[in-house]
Amino acid sequence: MNRKDFLKASAIFAASSMYSGAHAFTLQNGKIRVGAIGVNGMGWSNLNALLKDDKVVCTALCDVDENVLQKRSDELAQRGITVKRYVDYKELLRDNVVDAVIIATPDHWHTLQMVDAVNAGKHVYVEKPIGNSIKECEVMVAAAQRNKSIVQVGQWQRSQKHFRDAIDFVHSGKLGKIRQVKAWSYVGWKKTISNKPDAPIPAGVHYDKWLGPAQSRPFNPNRFHFEFRWFWDYAGGLMTDWGVHMLDYALLGMKVSDPISIMASGGKFADPNGAAETPDTLTAVYQFDDFNIQWEHALGLDLGPYNRTHGVAFIGNNGTLVLDRGGWEVISEKDKGITVPLKKSSDNGLEKHMVNFVDAIVKKDASMLNAPIEAGAHIAAFSQMGNIAYRTGKKLFWDKKYRKFTDREANKYLVSEYHNGYKLPNV
Template identity: 55%
Template structure:
């Protein structure tokens, strides 16, 4: 035990500068995994392995010394697919334990850290239970499906002292850091507006589908968990769950936590004074989606505004980009997205500033995992690129936008009390409604 603890705390020889992670291909990583003493490994379990959950597994296994100890999913067809994937990766599936109940995975004593890649409505419970079980956690975004859930997740990390990283992997990309540093340099002049947008032309509104029998091999009761009990409908399952209020918050929380995050970082901001929205199901009013396909949200701060703008089924966003963040200053506008950043000069103002396009050159997800594992080993939580505290802040902001939309009101936030000034709004929307006997733990 002492040898293992010493390695986890001093394992920067393996991950400190991420040099090894960028120097070897997958076969090289397999060599390191197979030649590190078992007591020196970081053993992970993955809960929810259909989408980003599995992307996280593959990224994690590129970090030397990381071993996949267990997988968990409520869909047997997904488990079978991933067992085949493990074989293709040169990993014997028989060495990886399989569960369909995440609590049993958490009981596995030799697991050091877990991935939570389940639908949004499960994130809070599973993260809290994982911390209770003594596991470090990598939880997908958005971290909470309500403001109260976000608060509980922060409290759980503080109570149990575990390392908790959120899957906002853009925080590990160098060009995002460079762009924010430029904003902070003051060269843009006074920034009065930050525009944030996401236009997804590959996502069209959902057609209505009839309820049906639960597919063979799916534990639908376990999938629903704390969500309202409803008949099975394929529209509400797997990827498209995110367009229904029972489980998620639509594009505002799905992409908003990535993009609005950088608006807050660039402006060194926390919570807004007020929030107002306009939008609806304008692309296809009779679609099966519950969340709006078109939405604009205005966040008011003391000396600037943040504007969120999203649209499904359209790809022509601001500055001819389908997503991005624009810091609009007196001397120039910095435009940033996953591809890179540039500064467009303000031609009639002095001094002028312009920077040609700076292209992204790294893999954010891989670097995010290198960061997480390095902190699991060092126990220096302050070195996380996206702590649960930071992730909760931006998840709350996205939830505020959705609540303003759902209430059709301009809302005012009391920062000191951590709630809206309207108690009727707080009672109805601050916490997610739990069903089927589930309760959010009181931390």
């Protein structure tokens, strides 16, 4: 890739954007008012990291599980923070009590909520993967650009120093010709889920608001809260849950965007009779002009490549750089002498990511963002390609000009199906 092509590609996945936020916001005691939509898991972590910035105040929480909503509002009250509570995110957006929102709901809700938020004049921090289909990602980018909103994606590793230092080393050329890049996630602490019968909707849960555009089904505990990510209706399993983190750095390191082809193989090998739909074991191979990027994941196992539970490895003729959340190192090929001892992480990526988000809002400049919506959309779509190759059982070829596959069956997976009267936003 020459410099001109790289600069064009970097508009997709580098920390830049071609628009700047023009929204005015009202300060409460000199602070940006923030509301969180979805506060059971990562949304709560995001909010707490954001509240460490003294330019921010939390004014609202929203969750379709009133048990969670009560718990989180009580915890904030103990810290002297009083918030308004909602079970319908649209009421939060209409009430004009926030300038920016955190969206940390299940993946199948991200697009609708993000588009509604920017249409309402809010800036957004949206969890990854930003969408549950390639088309959803495209819609979200268009909505952010049309509204000139500041939209940061929850790929907080982009704000960590050691990740950037590692990529600088990759770009130095010292590894020699890189022929293979490996990215992976082995999640030993999370076992497969056994089958459970349908059950009554728990008290306080607004199940219709949880389902939203997903197919109507009886309530089942396997599909609720954390476990939603193992079902195609709501998410894409480990391929999209962790793939967006590690594959993002594979692309950044190699200065590429769109693959030539994708193939994948795997299945429910750990528990063929388990309740999950997404594969617990998967390998996907993305072909580029003169190298491959390989993704692999496994639930219930910890011993991934290089004895790491997750990471990305750039395998060059001179040596291999191995990078994960703990740090990076270089393992030299025989007689090449480029060994670099482990350089450990020295900062809190999530907190730095939130500082970056707030600074971009204050300065009304989306070009400051470390993980802009374009970057989040691109890597979410890239990860979706691996799932689509797995679901079709075919080697797929990608037409980057028309943003689709050359295979008709595969193109059916480009757009999520919407149900219950919901429609994909037309932006």
